[in-house]
Amino acid sequence: MAGFIGFTAIMAQSSPPGMFYMMIAMAVVTFSMAYLYPQFIQKDERMKLIRQKGIMASFVAMIIYFIFFTTALQFNWIDAPAYYLFQVFGALMISTVFISFVIYARLY
């Protein structure tokens, strides 16, 4: 679905609608959970560490996103409606949390 919306946006030579980013984020969540579920189901100390580190890394990433978006809006680097930015910001936050879990699950 997200691929179709993205494809039509490219064909129409315009930016994809806001919901496209949220759909991509949901796809990331689905694939991440498919990878993490067999490990997350066991509540042992390694998983606790992965969760703890993942949440910490996503928190830092979110601060960076926030600073970037605020600066970009302040200096008019990006010209987009607030609705659109909220969708992108939300999608980034959701993806970051799950991707950082996957990265730490690979590391530990």
Add this chain to the structure above:
Amino acid sequence: MKNNVAEYRKKMGYSQDKLAEKLGVSRQTIISIEKGRYNPSLSLAMILAELFKMNVEQIFILEDKDYKHPK
């Protein structure tokens, strides 16, 4: 930190699955500990030592890089 978990596990005749079951952790946790990617908590290390009938220091060995200040 180095460890001899794999060596002692094999001596005791446990598979990774069996050891994980005995300790109440996942098999990935045992793999990570054996490969030295993850250091277990103090309680898990002590339970492991108890299971192997050894001291913690015989299983987990500190390396020079583990010291925050040079000796």
